[in-house]
Amino acid sequence: MNNLHKAIFLDRDGVINKERVDYVKKVEELIILDVADPIKKFRDAGFLLIVISNQSAINRGLTTHENVNQIHSAIQEYLKTKGTQIDAFYYCPHRPDENCDCRKPKPGLLNKATNDLGIDLKSSWMIGDRDSDMAAARLAGCKAIKITRNSGLDEVVQSILNSKNS
Numbered sequence: 001m002n003n004l005h006k007a008i009f010l011d012r013d014g015v016i017n018k019e020r021v022d023y024v025k026k027v028e029e030l031i032i033l034d035v036a037d038p039i040k041k042f043r044d045a046g047f048l049l050i051v052i053s054n055q056s057a058i059n060r061g062l063t064t065h066e067n068v069n070q071i072h073s074a075i076q077e078y079l080k081t082k083g084t085q086i087d088a089f090y091y092c093p094h095r096p097d098e099n100c101d102c103r104k105p106k107p108g109l110l111n112k113a114t115n116d117l118g119i120d121l122k123s124s125w126m127i128g129d130r131d132s133d134m135a136a137a138r139l140a141g142c143k144a145i146k147i148t149r150n151s152g153l154d155e156v157v158q159s160i161l162n163s164k165n166s
Contacts (some may be wrong), residue, residue, distance in 0.1 A: 006138030007111055008042045008160070011128035011138070012053035015147060016075060019129075022068075023054035023057035026067050027074045036082035038153035043084055046160055047116060051075075051089045052109045052126070052136070058093035065093065088113060104128075110142065125160055127153065 018031040039049055051072070057063045072089040079085050090109040092102040102108035114121055126137030126144040137144035143163075145156045154162040 004118050005048045006123040007048040007050050007087075007113070007117070007119045007125075007142075008050045009050050009113070009126040009142070010086075010153075011104075011126075011130065011133045012051050012055075012075075012089075014129035014149075015127060015153065016028065016051065018053065021095065023060075023062055024071060025057055027062035027070050030071055030074055030080050032075060033152060034039075035153050036079055036084055038157045039079060040082070040084040040159050042163065047088045047124075048119065049085070050113050050117070050119075051086055051091070052104065052133075053091040053104050054087070055091040055093055056095045056103070056131070057096075059095045059098065065137070082127075088117060105132040105139070107136045107140035110136055110140035114140070127156055 010016055013024060016035050017024060017033060021031060024030055028144050042049055058065060058068060068091060090113050092100060092109060094100040094103050103147055113119060121140055121142040124142040126133055126142055127147060128134065129147050134144045134146055147156060
């Protein structure tokens with residue numbers, strides 16, 4: 001048996017927090033969805049929880065790395081009050097036209113997290129609300145589940161935990 005970890009990769013906007021058309025640019029705009037219980041269930045099942053997020057608002061000049069890190073700290077603080085946490089946050093600051101390797105649908109951030117944290121991609125999942133999340137998972141070699149505006153993390157926990165490879 002290997003010593004690699006299984007992971008749940010989570011998109012941020014639309015999965016962990018309410019998405020805004022004008023981007024979540026500062027903590028005051030952050031509305032965290034009901035995610036603490038599903039995150040706790042995944043952690044209890046032995047998964048690492050890793051946020052993988054495109055944050056082009058940074059290179060669009062609409063927010064800063066500092067603001068994004070404050071948003072991530074606020075998410076983490078909220079989760080800690082509920083007895084759980086995220087293991088790592090990875091984000092891409094680039095605009096689509098910059099053609100970087102870290103912006104989803106490219107798998108760069110998933111690959112970086114895999115290398116940094118020792119993750120077994122074959123037993124890991126990406127949960128997102130966009131086709132770009134699904135494409136990044138496919139390219140990285142992990143499984144993926146797309147949630148919709150009407151479903152959330154709660155709806156996918158059981159299907160992942162009940163799957164044969166989790």
